[in-house]
Amino acid sequence: MLHLLRLFLFDLSLCLAVLIWGLFSVISIAENGAALSDLQQKYQYLFLLCGLVVFIDRVIYYIRYYRLHILPYSLKLYNRVNDEKKESKIYLDRFKRYDKKTNTYYFKNRLAIDKEAYIKAKQQIIHLLGFEDKKEIEIEIKAYNKKEIAIRVYKLPKKFDWHIHLLKDKHIYLGHSKDGAIFLPLEDLTSSITCGESGAGKSNFLNMLILSLLHNSSYIEHLDFIDLKGVELSRYKLNNTSFTDNLEGVNDLLQELKDEMNSRFKQMKEKGDLIYDGKYRICLIDEIGTISTHHDKKLKEQIFNNLIELGQKGRASRVLIMVFSQKIDSTNINTNLLTNLQSSCLYRTSSQYNIQNSIGLQEEVEEITRTRVQDFPKGRMIFKHGLTSEKILLQTPYLSQELQYDMIKYFRSWINK
Numbered sequence: 001m002l003h004l005l006r007l008f009l010f011d012l013s014l015c016l017a018v019l020i021w022g023l024f025s026v027i028s029i030a031e032n033g034a035a036l037s038d039l040q041q042k043y044q045y046l047f048l049l050c051g052l053v054v055f056i057d058r059v060i061y062y063i064r065y066y067r068l069h070i071l072p073y074s075l076k077l078y079n080r081v082n083d084e085k086k087e088s089k090i091y092l093d094r095f096k097r098y099d100k101k102t103n104t105y106y107f108k109n110r111l112a113i114d115k116e117a118y119i120k121a122k123q124q125i126i127h128l129l130g131f132e133d134k135k136e137i138e139i140e141i142k143a144y145n146k147k148e149i150a151i152r153v154y155k156l157p158k159k160f161d162w163h164i165h166l167l168k169d170k171h172i173y174l175g176h177s178k179d180g181a182i183f184l185p186l187e188d189l190t191s192s193i194t195c196g197e198s199g200a201g202k203s204n205f206l207n208m209l210i211l212s213l214l215h216n217s218s219y220i221e222h223l224d225f226i227d228l229k230g231v232e233l234s235r236y237k238l239n240n241t242s243f244t245d246n247l248e249g250v251n252d253l254l255q256e257l258k259d260e261m262n263s264r265f266k267q268m269k270e271k272g273d274l275i276y277d278g279k280y281r282i283c284l285i286d287e288i289g290t291i292s293t294h295h296d297k298k299l300k301e302q303i304f305n306n307l308i309e310l311g312q313k314g315r316a317s318r319v320l321i322m323v324f325s326q327k328i329d330s331t332n333i334n335t336n337l338l339t340n341l342q343s344s345c346l347y348r349t350s351s352q353y354n355i356q357n358s359i360g361l362q363e364e365v366e367e368i369t370r371t372r373v374q375d376f377p378k379g380r381m382i383f384k385h386g387l388t389s390e391k392i393l394l395q396t397p398y399l400s401q402e403l404q405y406d407m408i409k410y411f412r413s414w415i416n417k
């Protein structure tokens with residue numbers, strides 16, 4: 001309380017000083033040369049009134065942001081310096097301002113600010129701000145300017161429907177983050193792994209990606225769908241898509257993709273290009289675990305070897321693989337393949353192995369979201385960018401069966417004509 005009073009008095013005297021100085025200069029210009037005592041008489045009520053307004057304004061400001069003013073004090077967020085005489089001096093962080101538009105609180109320290117301290121105190125900050133029981137509220141802590149920290153409070157939409165406006169030329173829509181729709185430029189697309197337990201929303205996401213890819217059909221030579229378990233991906237039946245549901249077929253297809261990749265590399269070498277300048281070939285594999293459980297060892301090995309090579313070298317030649325799996329441990333997916341899939345999407349899972357091998361350590365996940373990965377709602381995921389390694393919390397929208405069917409009909413009407 002004493003601390004708050006001190007802050008308040010300091011702030012108030014600063015504001016009053018600025019006010020008096022400002023008023024005084026205006027008056028002295030207006031009343032050029034008048035005696036000081038006359039001025040005092042004439043304007044004393046004006047000074048008093050303005051002073052009162054400033055006082056009330058400051059009181060309201062301090063009452064309103066009471067919790068934020070005491071936050072650095074309560075959570076011991078300060079910077080300490082030792083001078084030559086070995087005396088240490090403490091510089092406490094201060095609440096600077098609140099930005100209503102982005103729902104962000106800014107804190108500042110005169111010397112330097114410690115972001116790690118805020119991240120460590122995240123749970124306490126949540127508690128102090130009164131969000132302990134509002135589990136859907138997320139907070140993001142970021143460094144800002146040179147000596148500031150921005151604490152942003154936001155909510156992601158829970159369930160929302162996909163819409164045709166989410167298709168964009170040369171971009172792939174991934175879902176909504178706190179900043180709105182996230183579109184990945186087609187050139188930034190890499191081979192990827194999506195994991196999460198059954199029912200978390202992987203296949204929904206897969207179909208959503210396919211719609212974005214089909215919208216960009218003019219930049220795509222062919223899309224190959226593989227699923228040994230279900231028939232969902234056989235619905236498309238477009239001139240630029242094909243569906244494979246048996247192991248021999250998968251082996252042939254991957255061999256063909258690898259040959260295509262190598263022939264593209266040959267062309268690139270001849271032309272001196274670093275990136276193939278033609279169209280993409282993208283292969284999407286749902287439930288890759290079903291391949292691993294197959295009894296034909298030799299065929300399996302061949303398939304995974306080709307997949308590894310595609311993962312390693314595919315990007316430059318624009319031959320990509322996108323893999324979906326419930327689990328990503330070595331019994332489901334070859335570890336060598338996993339390390340060669342650059343981007344990843346993590347859906348709800350209770351497997352620590354899934355979390356660590358797609359996004360990273362527990363602490364990294366905690367920096368991104370308050371919700372435990374095992375408690376993620378349907379459609380919630382963390383996306384890791386394949387080129388920048390940036391991690392974003394996203395909610396992917398729901399695509400009803402009817403909507404998917406309508407979209408397939410729509411694509412048939414112009415791709416199959």
Ligand SMILES: Nc1ncnc2c1ncn2[C@@H]1O[C@H](COP(=O)(O)OP(=O)(O)O)[C@@H](O)[C@H]1O
Pocket residue numbers: 159160196197198199200201202203204205378379380396397398399
């Ligand atoms: N983004 C989402 N929002 C809301 N519900 C979803 C979402 N994605 C999927 N669902 C629901 O969850 C069910 C399972 O989704 P699915 O994509 O098949 O999961 P997975 O492939 O991970 O097993 C779907 O039938 C759908 O009703």
Ligand SMILES: [Mg+2]
Pocket residue numbers: 202203204286
């Ligand atoms: Mg599925």
